[in-house]
Amino acid sequence: MADPITVEQVQALVREHHFDTIAVRRHLHAHPELSFQEHLTGRYIADRLRAMGLAVRTGIAGTGVIGVLQGRGAGRTVCLRADIDALPIQEKNALPHASRNPGVMHACGHDAHTAMVLAAGRVLHELRGKWNGTVLLLFQPGEEKIPGGASLVLKEGALSDPAPDAILGQHVTPELEVGKVGFHAGPFMASSDELYLTVKGKGGHAAQPEKLIDPIQIAARLLIVLKDECKAWAGSRPLVLGFGRVLADGATNVVPDEVQIAGTLRTFDEELRAEAHEWLVRKADALCRSHGGSCAVEVRKGYPVLVNDEPLTERMRAAAAEFLGADQVVEMPQRMGSEDFAFYSQVMPASFHRLGTGNPQKGPAPGLHTPAFDLPDESLAIGTGVLVWGALKEMRGA
Ligand SMILES: [Zn+2]
Ligand SMILES: [Zn+2]
Known part of the structure; x- marks a missing residue:
């Protein structure tokens, strides 16, 4: 096996692509689409994955996309999941990248989730000579609407070949300061x-x-x-x-x-x-x-209940501490909110963490699902890095 990959190496690659990641997120933010109608979003993602040279599966649960990354040799399979849908909200932000679709807005940060999984895929692809296994980049539609895109992804068997040994997801939250990530093992969301x-x-x-x-x-x-x-x-x-x-x-x-x-x-x-x-x-x-x-x-x-697999979540918590420093990793309380990532957690080892997007210097940030929601660009680099480092750790089986 080649030299082990270091935190510094991953940080450098994440930084190298940071402006592109910001641009991807802003493009998605400007062009939001409602649950199960993410046609242009799906096409945009598939084009980006093909441009990277990845194998691409489209039509996942309708408008979803899976990019398949192969490492150097055979090994474990890790799935990085992003949700891609927006909400029926009229954006109130006067930003250059504000929504151009009246009455539709990425007010839950799924634009950021998508940009980060794309960026993580890019970094992992560039490092592919140095890890073994398979990474599935899953861009899932319809998180905000029952029955939830996740239930359809599973029902159509889109995660059965290869079946992931672990699935990782994250969600932005203005309740945590940017720079921090939050974990909770066991039942996490309702x-x-x-x-x-x-x-x-x-x-x-x-x-x-x-x-x-x-x-x-x-x-x-x-x-x-x-x-x-x-x-x-x-x-x-x-x-x-x-x-x-x-x-x-x-x-x-x-x-x-x-x-x-x-x-x-x-x-x-x-x-x-x-x-x-x-x-x-x-x-x-x-x-x-x-x-x-x-x-x-x-x-x-x-x-259903989102249950974070305990061993996997402890490994992810340790990965985040290695990548960001232990003081940036916090314990999250249980949430009465719900999230369709829960469907994955019912059938495979799953871990879902929260990514801080709050900025205390600017005062209380507008909440998720509000017309003034926005997030700092810096959070994209942090979320991307944690996903990459967590996936690498899982593929080493450590
Ligand atoms: Zn939401
Ligand atoms: Zn959400």
């Missing part, structure tokens, strides 16, 4: 399911309550009972049951026949998640029946 409840009664003239089974009264009781009792039911197991939409479309003197309620259920435990679905259906039905009405509950399953 499962998230959409809830649709229809409380049925018997509507009519509000002046004749004796003739009615008032679904509004029942729904009001139901909301309070569910919120109160789910906490007690779940005990110390973290669970969020939240309702953001209640629709009773009557009038001052008209009681409607039904009330529609929509909400979300989040957990860090697949067993608790399944039990909670049953509990909710049972509880809602029993309460509404006891008041003479009924309740139909629809649970639309979203993303």
Whole structure:
């Protein structure tokens, strides 16, 4: 085997391509596309990969792309995953690279994720005579929309030949200072399911309550009972049951026949998640029946729990500390947010970390999914370097 690759070597290559990485991210930022409609984005990525001389697979889960990198000889397979979709948000930034597509914006940093995986691929390709194994660069569509591009990538078997020994992903966060990366082994991000409840009664003239089974009264009781009792039911197991939409479309003197309620259920435990679905259906039905009405509950399953493989995540944490210095690596708390990378984590060793994009000198940075979101260019070099160094470490099997 040739000389081992050093941190300094990787840093130098990342720096060499830094301005190009910035330009790629800005191009993607200016041309955002919504989930599962990333046609031009996919073509742009495929063109960049082909220009590097990589084998390219297109049409992954619709608009996704996989670039295949071969090292010197046979070895482990590591997948670097980026999500490529944008959000239905009108950008408010007055920047030269602001979105040119009205009502669509890269407000979740997926432009940066894509630019960093492209850059990491480029560096690893340049070093290919010095490592063994295969790197898959996965550019996945539709992270922001159920059923999640990740579930489709797996369903169509796009990660089965070769199957990754490890998959790595990262997500920008303004809550961490630029320069820092955050890890959490084990369950990291929540499962998230959409809830649709229809409380049925018997509507009519509000002046004749004796003739009615008032679904509004029942729904009001139901909301309070569910919120109160789910906490007690779940005990110390973290669970969020939240309702953001209640629709009773009557009038001052008209009681409607039904009330529609929509909400979300989040957990860090697949067993608790399944039990909670049953509990909710049972509880809602029993309460509404006891008041003479009924309740139909629809649970639309979203993303599962994102479980970071513990040994892999500890190796990634160590890789980041080697690359950036131990003081730049922090422990992240669990998040009730969800992320479709979770699907990979259910079927293969997976590790997902957070990349700091905040700048405390500039004050609180606009959050993800807001029209003023932006990120500092410097974070791109840090995220690229951590991906490269982590992948190299995995391919050494160390
Ligand atoms: Zn998002
Ligand atoms: Zn995101």
